[in-house]
Amino acid sequence: MTACLSGCLSGCSPSLLDGVGPVGRDDAHIFLDALAIMLVIVVPTILLALWVAWRYRAGNANAVYLPHWSYSGRIEAVTWSIPILTILFIGGVIWIGSYRLDPFRPLPGPAPIEVQVVSLDWKWLFIYPGEGIATVNELVVPAGRPVHFSITSASVFNVFFVPRLGSMIYAMPGMVSQLHLQADRPVELFGQSSHFSGDGFSDMHFAVKSVDPAHYAAWLAAARRGPALDRPMYDALARQSGNLPVLAFGRVDPGLFHAVAMQQVPPAPGPQPGSIAHGGREAGGRH
Amino acid sequence: MFGKLTWSAIPFDQPIPLITSIVLILVILGVLALVTVRGWWGMLWREWITSVDHKRIGIMYGLLGVVMLVRGFADAVMMRSQQAFAVGAHRGYLAPEHYDQIFSAHGTIMIFFAAMPLVIGFMNFVTPLQLGVRDVAFPTLNSVSFWLTASGALLVNISLFVGEFARTGWLPYPPLSESAYSPGVGVDYYLWAIQISGIGTLMTGINFVTTVLKLRCPGMSYLRMPMFCWTTLASSLLIVAVFPILSATLAMLSLDRVFGWHYFTSDAGGNPMMFMNLIWAWGHPEVYILVLPAFGIFSEVFSTFSGKPLFGYRSMVAATLFICIVAMMTWLHHFFTMGSGPAVNTAFGISTSVIAVGTGVKIYNWIFTMYGGRVRMTVPMLWSLGFIFTFVIGGMTGVLLAVPPADFLVHNSMFLVAHFHNVIVGGVVFALFAGLDYWFPKAFGFRLHEGWGKAAFWLAFIGFWVTFVPLYWLGMLGMTRRLQHVWIPEWGPLLDWSLAGVAILVAGAAAQVIMLVVSIRQRDRRRDTTGDPWDGRSLEWATPSPPPFFNFAQLPDVEGEEAYWTIKLRALESQRLDPEPHYQAVEMPVNSAVGFFTAFFATVTGFSLIWHIWWLAGLGLLGAFVGFVFFAWRDVHEFHVPAEEVARADRARRAARTALLGERGAEAAAS
Numbered sequence: 001m002t003a004c005l006s007g008c009l010s011g012c013s014p015s016l017l018d019g020v021g022p023v024g025r026d027d028a029h030i031f032l033d034a035l036a037i038m039l040v041i042v043v044p045t046i047l048l049a050l051w052v053a054w055r056y057r058a059g060n061a062n063a064v065y066l067p068h069w070s071y072s073g074r075i076e077a078v079t080w081s082i083p084i085l086t087i088l089f090i091g092g093v094i095w096i097g098s099y100r101l102d103p104f105r106p107l108p109g110p111a112p113i114e115v116q117v118v119s120l121d122w123k124w125l126f127i128y129p130g131e132g133i134a135t136v137n138e139l140v141v142p143a144g145r146p147v148h149f150s151i152t153s154a155s156v157f158n159v160f161f162v163p164r165l166g167s168m169i170y171a172m173p174g175m176v177s178q179l180h181l182q183a184d185r186p187v188e189l190f191g192q193s194s195h196f197s198g199d200g201f202s203d204m205h206f207a208v209k210s211v212d213p214a215h216y217a218a219w220l221a222a223a224r225r226g227p228a229l230d231r232p233m234y235d236a237l238a239r240q241s242g243n244l245p246v247l248a249f250g251r252v253d254p255g256l257f258h259a260v261a262m263q264q265v266p267p268a269p270g271p272q273p274g275s276i277a278h279g280g281r282e283a284g285g286r287h
Numbered sequence: 288m289f290g291k292l293t294w295s296a297i298p299f300d301q302p303i304p305l306i307t308s309i310v311l312i313l314v315i316l317g318v319l320a321l322v323t324v325r326g327w328w329g330m331l332w333r334e335w336i337t338s339v340d341h342k343r344i345g346i347m348y349g350l351l352g353v354v355m356l357v358r359g360f361a362d363a364v365m366m367r368s369q370q371a372f373a374v375g376a377h378r379g380y381l382a383p384e385h386y387d388q389i390f391s392a393h394g395t396i397m398i399f400f401a402a403m404p405l406v407i408g409f410m411n412f413v414t415p416l417q418l419g420v421r422d423v424a425f426p427t428l429n430s431v432s433f434w435l436t437a438s439g440a441l442l443v444n445i446s447l448f449v450g451e452f453a454r455t456g457w458l459p460y461p462p463l464s465e466s467a468y469s470p471g472v473g474v475d476y477y478l479w480a481i482q483i484s485g486i487g488t489l490m491t492g493i494n495f496v497t498t499v500l501k502l503r504c505p506g507m508s509y510l511r512m513p514m515f516c517w518t519t520l521a522s523s524l525l526i527v528a529v530f531p532i533l534s535a536t537l538a539m540l541s542l543d544r545v546f547g548w549h550y551f552t553s554d555a556g557g558n559p560m561m562f563m564n565l566i567w568a569w570g571h572p573e574v575y576i577l578v579l580p581a582f583g584i585f586s587e588v589f590s591t592f593s594g595k596p597l598f599g600y601r602s603m604v605a606a607t608l609f610i611c612i613v614a615m616m617t618w619l620h621h622f623f624t625m626g627s628g629p630a631v632n633t634a635f636g637i638s639t640s641v642i643a644v645g646t647g648v649k650i651y652n653w654i655f656t657m658y659g660g661r662v663r664m665t666v667p668m669l670w671s672l673g674f675i676f677t678f679v680i681g682g683m684t685g686v687l688l689a690v691p692p693a694d695f696l697v698h699n700s701m702f703l704v705a706h707f708h709n710v711i712v713g714g715v716v717f718a719l720f721a722g723l724d725y726w727f728p729k730a731f732g733f734r735l736h737e738g739w740g741k742a743a744f745w746l747a748f749i750g751f752w753v754t755f756v757p758l759y760w761l762g763m764l765g766m767t768r769r770l771q772h773v774w775i776p777e778w779g780p781l782l783d784w785s786l787a788g789v790a791i792l793v794a795g796a797a798a799q800v801i802m803l804v805v806s807i808r809q810r811d812r813r814r815d816t817t818g819d820p821w822d823g824r825s826l827e828w829a830t831p832s833p834p835p836f837f838n839f840a841q842l843p844d845v846e847g848e849e850a851y852w853t854i855k856l857r858a859l860e861s862q863r864l865d866p867e868p869h870y871q872a873v874e875m876p877v878n879s880a881v882g883f884f885t886a887f888f889a890t891v892t893g894f895s896l897i898w899h900i901w902w903l904a905g906l907g908l909l910g911a912f913v914g915f916v917f918f919a920w921r922d923v924h925e926f927h928v929p930a931e932e933v934a935r936a937d938r939a940r941r942a943a944r945t946a947l948l949g950e951r952g953a954e955a956a957a958s
């Protein structure tokens with residue numbers, strides 16, 4: 001059923017229901033379960049409403065007119081029970097689903113890859129602490145291995161979201177969110193911010209590549225040849241800019257993520273006088 | 288001298304806002320000139336601006352709401368066309384700095400200055416009439432509330448021409464809305480506009496809680512009140528409970544912005560998550576503040592046009608109060624994805640879906656109200672049936688969003704945008720149009736054109752679905768909200784489809800305008816001479832259309848659940864009206880300009896706080912205080928309407944009713 005519905009939904013571009021890993025698939029499953037439960041009651045209710053309105057239309061001489069009929073204990077018992085029963089089912093789905101798909105919960109299987117995510121105005125920085133490399137606007141992960149994301153923001157709120165991999169979660173300054181995802185097979189996806197973060201927000205999308213282990217090793221080797229992500233470079237990244245090309249850094253300070261999350265590195269500066277986003281707004285500003 | 292205000296605040300180099308502003312200013316000047324030429328100022332001042340009559344205030348709220356609905360709709364047309372044009376490599380015609388203001392203004396205007404005034408307008412016009420009383424508990428306060436709301440709306444619209452509006456969405460989440468990331472005046476416009484109108488709304492809430500609890504006519508016990516009065520009470524209780532949270536939260540954000548404090552900053556001990564909790568502790572109840580009176584309108588419509596009492600009245604009351612309480616316990620569903628942990632998410636997911644029980648019961652009760660009835664397919668009835676269809680589907684997608692793992696996929700997506708428009712357009716806006724058609728004859732004395740009304744319904748209904756189905760779909764493809772441009776070319780066709788839907792909606796809006804124009808031109812033919820055009824069941828239909836300013840010559844004495852229906856049946860059976868009462872003089876509150884003055888000074892104060900013109904803010908506050916002192920010193924609060932005038936009005940009403948009695952009696956005999 002999942003495959004069928006997502007097939008119909010997607011047209012030419014694949015939908016959220018077409019998960020490529022365990023989390024994406026389970027989220028989609030729960031979505032469809034809840035939808036099915038609701039449809040069982042919603043469709044008959046709509047049909048009943050339309051039928052009653054048509055059957056008791058003023059012009060219909062065949063319908064009885066009961067001008068005083070306005071109470072029936074039995075019907076009331078049913079009208080309260082139907083929604084209560086439905087919500088009991090949905091409540092079960094909510095309860096079980098919330099625990100099973102808690103984003104903080106590690107996935108079973110091999111040891112996860114660690115990726116640290118920093119949202120900046122308006123780009124994403126991915127640090128691979130185990131490998132000592134970092135990228136901007138490109139996330140590469142080996143297929144079949146769980147990935148543990150630690151997520152923070154260097155400026156305002158964002159949401160880290162790779163649609164077909166599964167759950168999204170907020171990137172917040174001064175805090176670290178945890179997320180566990182996994183792609184089962186090599187595939188090219190996109191990721192984005194799902195929370196508005198200012199004028200450059202529309203450009204806050206990034207490429208996501210799930211690759212087989214050989215490709216992953218090759219990619220790591222290539223990334224290692226990149227320049228170092230030092231403080232001046234980080235400060236340049238932290239300034240507002242959008243539409244950056246993919247960048248790879250071969251060396252990165254292992255403490256950088258922690259320093260950003262704990263705000264030992266000062267938060268990103270936001271709009272500066274003279275930048276487009278700033279637009280001379282102290283003195284009035286513009287539409 | 289003028290704080291941050293300089294000539295560069297006027298968008299001389301930006302054609303779209305500049306031309307819009309100039310056209311708006313010309314229209315306003317034109318209206319003012321017309322009023323002057325026709326010599327209407329005295330009449331406007333005496334009968335409208337200073338009026339404390341709940342019916343007049345209700346109509347002014349309605350007018351404000353409709354004008355703002357048009358403004359918000361224009362923003363929606365711009366957003367939908369921008370997104371349809373800005374696909375792939377294209378960037379559309381609205382730069383991000385501009386587009387971000389448009390969606391922020393659209394949401395803010397639609398919620399605070401279109402939906403709220405329209406809902407409160409109906410509460411004003413209808414509730415005292417249905418309760419069988421002559422005014423609200425605090426008539427002058429009511430006028431102050433209205434003018435403060437208008438003041439907020441004015442400030443939002445001034446931002447089009449002087450400065451800029453917020454680019455932070457309809458709820459300004461920090462840290463983005465803090466001065467570090469939004470140094471301009473946009474967020475300040477938002478904050479002060481909402482602060483000022485919010486005070487007006489809070490006073491409306493207090494006024495209507497008191498009115499319903501304290502001012503019912505003899506015999507109108509709680510369980511005899513029409514459903515609309517119950518929903519007015521529930522909605523007003525929610526206003527009193529949650530609007531203070533809104534004021535406090537926005538005040539804290541203002542302190543952060545003006546004095547550099549740290550309630551919600553991400554550093555120095557501030558906590559932006561606190562803002563999200565507080566704003567939604569107001570924000571979720573807010574949607575029920577809007578939708579409960581909408582449910583009230585539908586209850587009146589279903590019962591009247593089915594020719595039957597509301598099915599399961601007590602159940603409906605229980606469901607309303609149930610929703611009212613549970614609405615305050617669900618706010619966290621707006622940020623399941625913030626990582627609160629499974630226990631918290633489970634609790635709020637379940638509390639959210641529990642609300643659907645109350646709503647579900649209501650839907651069934653409306654269906655069973657039609658069951659065994661004689662359903663007249665009038666315009667209000669069409670909106671109500673369209674509502675059931677639309678709202679049930681919107682409720683379904685809402686329950687999906689209440690399931691945390693499902694929300695993890697579609698939070699903040701176009702799916703969410705489609706969901707809340709599904710409930711807010713299908714629930715609130717459809718109710719407002721139903722109510723407009725239903726109570727229009729009562730307010731203005733003539734009926735609206737039925738054909739154009741039906742055309743407007745079908746265009747809005749079809750247009751709605753054509754616009755929003757593609758948005759659900761885009762949400763399922765992963766498209767997030769608030770995008771100025773869309774980088775995935777495959778999404779283009781769906782955005783075009785949605786734009787086509789907006790074209791149908793524009794046609795629907797045009798049909799509404801034509802309906803009004805045609806009806807006004809034919810008003811002499813369309814007069815409602817009876818006061819009871821729909822064969823109504825509650826007390827507003829016992830008055831002439833339009834009702835005299837004192838509503839009732841003698842307060843009715845209610846027997847039974849359907850006050851007017853009982854009186855009507857008795858008259859029909861005996862073929863005559865109850866005996867003429869002994870008319871007495873009536874005391875009515877005198878007009879007052881205090882509302883207008885307070886709002887004038889509130890606008891001045893708000894504007895100067897936005898631009899940091901401190902001396903002017905001080906003057907504005909002083910002016911408002913002086914107005915208040917003048918009002919407090921007033922000696923005469925009421926005036927007498929002589930018994931003869933009351934008698935004259937009521938005898939005319941009785942003559943019309945007697946004629947109607949003859950007609951209805953003949954009809955009954957014939958059938």
Ligand code: HEM
Pocket residue numbers: 360363364366367390391393394395397398401402455456457458704708711712715716754767768769770789792
């Ligand atoms: C039927 C005509 C309407 C259309 C075509 C429309 C369209 C839109 C669009 C395109 C967005 C922005 C989605 C995005 O950011 O990607 C939006 C946002 C919004 N709309 Fe509407 N809308 C309509 C009516 C309404 C009404 C009647 C209300 C409320 C009473 C409303 C309340 C909102 C709110 C609160 C937002 C969120 C604004 C934000 O992102 O901060 N809309 N609407």
Ligand SMILES: [Cu+2]
Pocket residue numbers: 570571617618620621
């Ligand atoms: Cu909510």
